[in-house]
Amino acid sequence: xxxxxxxxxxxxxxxxxxxxxxxxxxxxxxxxxxxxxxxxxxxxxxxxxxxxxxxxxxxxxxxxxxxxxxxxxxxxxxxxxxxxxxxxxxxxxxxxxxxxxxxxxxxxxxxxxxxxxxxxxxxxxxxxxxxxxxxxxxxxxxxxxxxxxxxxxxxxxxxxxxxxxxxxxxxxxxxxxxxxxxxxxxxxxxxxxxxxxxxxxxxxxxxxxxxxxxxxxxxxxxxxxxxxxxxxxxxxxxxxxxxxxxxxxxxxxxxxxxxxxxxxxxxxxxxxxxxxxxxxxxxxxxxxxxxxxxxxxxxxxxxxxxxxxxxxxxxxxxxxxxxxxxxxxxxxxxxxxxxxxxxxxxxxxxxxxxxxxxxxxxxxxxxxxxxxxxxxxxxxxxxxxxxxxx
Ligand SMILES: Nc1ncnc2c1ncn2[C@@H]1O[C@H](COP(=O)(O)OP(=O)(O)O)[C@@H](O)[C@H]1O
Ligand SMILES: [Mg+2]
Numbered sequence: 001x002x003x004x005x006x007x008x009x010x011x012x013x014x015x016x017x018x019x020x021x022x023x024x025x026x027x028x029x030x031x032x033x034x035x036x037x038x039x040x041x042x043x044x045x046x047x048x049x050x051x052x053x054x055x056x057x058x059x060x061x062x063x064x065x066x067x068x069x070x071x072x073x074x075x076x077x078x079x080x081x082x083x084x085x086x087x088x089x090x091x092x093x094x095x096x097x098x099x100x101x102x103x104x105x106x107x108x109x110x111x112x113x114x115x116x117x118x119x120x121x122x123x124x125x126x127x128x129x130x131x132x133x134x135x136x137x138x139x140x141x142x143x144x145x146x147x148x149x150x151x152x153x154x155x156x157x158x159x160x161x162x163x164x165x166x167x168x169x170x171x172x173x174x175x176x177x178x179x180x181x182x183x184x185x186x187x188x189x190x191x192x193x194x195x196x197x198x199x200x201x202x203x204x205x206x207x208x209x210x211x212x213x214x215x216x217x218x219x220x221x222x223x224x225x226x227x228x229x230x231x232x233x234x235x236x237x238x239x240x241x242x243x244x245x246x247x248x249x250x251x252x253x254x255x256x257x258x259x260x261x262x263x264x265x266x267x268x269x270x271x272x273x274x275x276x277x278x279x280x281x282x283x284x285x286x287x288x289x290x291x292x293x294x295x296x297x298x299x300x301x302x303x304x305x306x307x308x309x310x311x312x313x314x315x316x317x318x319x320x321x322x323x324x325x326x327x328x329x330x331x332x333x334x335x336x337x338x339x340x341x342x343x344x345x346x347x348x349x350x351x352x353x354x355x356x357x358x359x360x361x362x363x364x365x366x367x368x369x370x371x372x373x374x375x376x377x378x379x380x381x382x383x384x385x386x387x388x389x390x
Contacts, residue, residue: 091125370384
C-alpha cells in the first residue's frame with residue numbers, strides 16, 4: 001500500500017468515527033427535542049381551540065405552529081442522519097430509482113443529465129425512501145454546482161470486492177452496485193474536503209433558506225447504515241464525482257418471493273384507530289413509510305363503520321390496528337368484538353401505552369393476532385405488521 005493510500009484510509013476512518021459520534025449526539029437531541037416539540041405543539045393546538053377562531057392571538061399561534069412544523073422537519077433530518085432511523089429494506093433496482101429521482105430533481109432550470117447503467121445490473125436491498133433522499137441530495141448538489149452549463153453523467157455498474165479493504169475503506173468483500181454522479185461544476189476546494197460530510201457544513205447562501213448542509217451528512221449516514229461506502233473526488237474548477245457503493249442482493253432473483261419487491265406489489269390497506277391526534281398522525285406516517293395505504297379512525301364506532309363500508313364495497317382492509325383505551329367513544333376491545341362479528345378472520349393488532357392491561361398479555365383471547373406497546377418505533381411496527389399480514 002502506498003503512503004497516500006494509507007493517509008486516505010486513515011482520513012476516511014477518522015471522518016467516519018467523527019460522524020458516528022456526531023450522529024449519536026444528534027440522535028439523542030432529536031429524541032428529546034421531539035418529545036418537547038410534541039408538548040409544545042399539543043399546547044398550541046389546545047390554545048387555538050380555547051381562544052376561538054376570531055381571536056387576535058390566533059395569528060401568533062398559527063406562526064408558532066408553523067415554526068414547530070419546521071422544527072419537526074429539522075428533527076426528522078437529525079433522525080435520518082443520526083444512528084436512529086434504521087433502514088426498512090426491500091429489493092430495489094437502483095437504475096430505476098436513480099433515474100426517477102433525477103427526473104424530479106433535475107427538471108426545470110437544471111443542467112441536462114444522462115444515465116448509463118451496465119446490463120444485468122444487480123439489485124440491492126435498501127430502504128427506498130432513504131435511497132431517494134440520498135440521491136436527491138447528491139443530484140441537487142451536482143445541479144447547483146453548475147451555474148455555467150455542462151452536463152451531469154450518472155453511471156451504474158456491478159462491482160466485486162474480493163478482499164476486505166480493497167478499493168480503500170472499510171467495505172466487506174462481496175458484490176456491490178456502484179452509482180456515480182459526475183458533474184462539470186465548480187468543484188470542491190481541497191480545504192473543504194474534510195468538512196463536506198458534516199451536518200450544517202454548507203458554502204451555499206439562499207437567504208433565509210440558506211443551504212442546510214444536510215445533503216451529504218444524510219447521504220453518508222444512510223449509506224453507512226446500508227453497509228456501503230460513499231466517496232467524493234473533485235477538481236476545483238473542473239467538477240466533482242460522487243460514488244456510492246451499496247451491497248447487492250446475493251440471492252438469485254427467482255429465490256425471492258415477489259411480495260418483497262418494492263413499489264411493484266399492490267399496497268396493503270390498513271385501518272388504524274387512535275383517538276389522539278398526534279399519535280394518530282404519527283402512526284399514519286409510519287405506516288405510509290412502510291408502504292401501506294392507511295385510513296384512520298378516531299374511535300371504535302368509526303372504525304367499525306369504516307370496516308363495514310370497506311367490506312360492502314369489496315375492498316376490505318388487510319389489517320387493523322386498534323388503540324385499547326380511548327377517552328371518548330368505543331374502545332379497541334369492544335370495536336374488535338364488532339369487527340370480528342363482521343369478519344371472523346380479521347387480522348388485528350391491539351395497541352396501548354398501558355402495558356399492565358391484561359388484554360395486552362392475553363390479546364389472542366380477544367381475537368387479536370399481535371400487540372404493540374406504545375411508544376413503539378418503526379421497526380416494532382414493521383415486525384407487528386409483517387406478523388399480522390403473514
Ligand atoms: N457536486 C458538488 N460540487 C461542488 N460542491 C459540492 C458538491 N456536493 C457538495 N458540495 C459542497 O459540499 C457542501 C455540503 O453539501 P450538502 O451537505 O449537500 O449541503 P448544501 O447543499 O445544503 O450546502 C456544499 O455546500 C458544497 O460546498
Ligand atoms: Mg445539498
